[in-house]
Amino acid sequence: MNVLVILIPVSLILGGAGLAAFIWGLSHNQYEDPEGNAARILLDDEDAG
């Protein structure tokens, strides 16, 4: 059971990293246009702004 001493912190840190990434995305307006971002990958962007 000693392995829990490592595994529990690891799972918490990984989860926390996910949460931190979510908070970062939220504060940088990454969720403003999800449909547009999905579609933009199809554009030839010679002149896209």
Added chain:
Amino acid sequence: MTAACPACAGLPADDVAADVARPSVALSVPDVHCAACIGKIERALNALPQVAHARVNLTLRRVTAQTDLPAEALVDELKRTGYEAFPFDASRLAHDTDATGSDLLLRLGVAGFAMMNVMLLSVAVWSGAADATRDLFHLISASIALPAVLYSAQPFFQSAAQSLKGFRLNMDVPISLAILLAAMMSLYEALHGGHHAYFDAALSLTFFLLIGRYLEHRTRASARSAAGELAALEVHTAERKSGTRVETVPIADLVVGDVLLVPTGARVPADGRLVSAEAVTDRSFLTGESEPVTHGKDADLRAGEVNLGAPFTLTATAVGDDTSLRQMAAMVETAENARNSYTSLADKAAQVYAPAVHILSALAFLGWYIGTGDLRLSLNIAIAVLIITCPCALGLAVPAVATAAIGKLYQLGFLVKSGTALERLAEVDTVFFDKTGTLTQPGFDFDLDTLSDDERAIALGLAQASKHPVARALAARLGQTTPALIEDISERAGRGVSGQVAGEEVRLGQAAWVGLDGGGLALKTGARAIALRQNETLRSGAAEAIAGVRASGLDVAMMTGDSATRAKRLAQDLGLSAFTPEMAPEDKHTMVEASEAEGHHVLMVGDGLNDTVALAAAHASVAPATALEAARSASDVVLVRDSLEDLPALIATSRAAVRLSRQNFTIATLYNAVAIPIALAGFATPMLAALAMSASSLTVLINALRVRRAS
């Protein structure tokens, strides 16, 4: 919007600096739907030299651009590209950064993170972790769950506290109680080496309910900002004359006695008395009459009329809140109060549910305490009952259906502005249509069948020379014709345009000036003078809308301020038998109220100032995007597209939404009917609570998505 665009990097620094200085223009483009559209629109706009950076937001169907051009120029450009666009005030947009929305999303993220971790630990306990391991897992769960619950569930605590202050019960009271009690009791159990801890239940309750809360917020916020977008370009300034100087001032600064200049094509900014000898105005927004009205000196003009003739001056007699326009707004407020007291489906359910939940868990506690005398066990069971009856599914049921339905309606071009609009629309049994501007196309159209080809060419040649709104409409109508070559063109303000063709005089303008009796527009070529009768074109889809609405079992009638002959002709075109002509604005309101008093639920579809009070008084209301701001803000739904043909789909979707909400309530109740006896009997475990909660929430969510398929 991204802070840096790839293209900006290539631009010289001074160009970038110039971009920053350019004002931002925002347009609503309801038809954007794919990557190709994004490419087409951005290429078209960025190709214009005056546009610095145009970007499409596909989710909001919006284009923003940094440009010196007026919004109308971009609208024209987009029309050439094949997209309908509507300008809105970008400065309002800058303010609506959605603080509440991201706050809820953040709480949702924290609750989700905590729920996942605690759930991992709980699964270990459920699958047999015992003794010291179980106690350790419970304690770790507690250290994650307690701060997470205290932070994430605050919206519920606040709402519950507010409701309790007013001595009322809303759904958030049992929710808060369940979350708090579950957390507290679990902490006690964890500290005393108990078997059952409900940390995961407290967290998943918070998580699922926050999803519902966020969806609810998002539909409301997006509808509100979308409606704000349409607060387009209306007069907020007036031209005031002081001596010989003319200055532009905000309407709010006007005082009684100011002499105001109204340019051709502009709206009259305040009620006033005409100083100039004559004025021709379009009063259709006020009265519904489509014929232009000629006023003599000293005539009373009302704010909102559009100047169709030469520029004129007037002395303001009423400004600001005293104008007839504002007085109408006061009437609208009174009429709206009735609608605001409408009880939504979710509220009705909560009124039954909230007391029931409390009574049930209190009874469970009392029953077990009397039966066993074990305080800890009775409390455990009471809390299990509270958690299981807690309306996860109920909190999700209505918002999830509303989100799906409003999203679907948005694609059809309807902006739903009010939360309860769908439920009210579903109850509608009578539809009243306004005629001018709603069933007919706003603007001018002319009966040109009486003209020969030569005369059409001359009419176009003359019309092109003028910037007058009527002339421009005529020129647009004659788009296919090749204009005649006309010499010596001159325009007489407020009268018309004249010129020479092959030595003969030609004139296009007011009938009296051209040499005909009566009003309206006329054309003269040589000795022949022809009156150009003004026609009304049906709005596209008007006939289909009426047929479709009638097919769904609703009564349809048309009301108009226009003359009986015109109304009859249009009614025949539409296959309508019920219509009431020559109505004053008050009559429309009275008619709606009378119908409501008879027990009907009226849907009012209208666009003018004369419809505003009726729009607010009706059970539900729809206004086209071309309507005046007052009319749009009085209605529940704004139709962004030009065509009316999807109106039956609006009613069908609303009905489907209400049906699915009811179904969701039934599903949630069924789950409770199974789970409550188990909890009361004391067999509920944290695992069972978690299973019941997730299963019922998912069922309700999936059921809600079916509204997209309903037609």
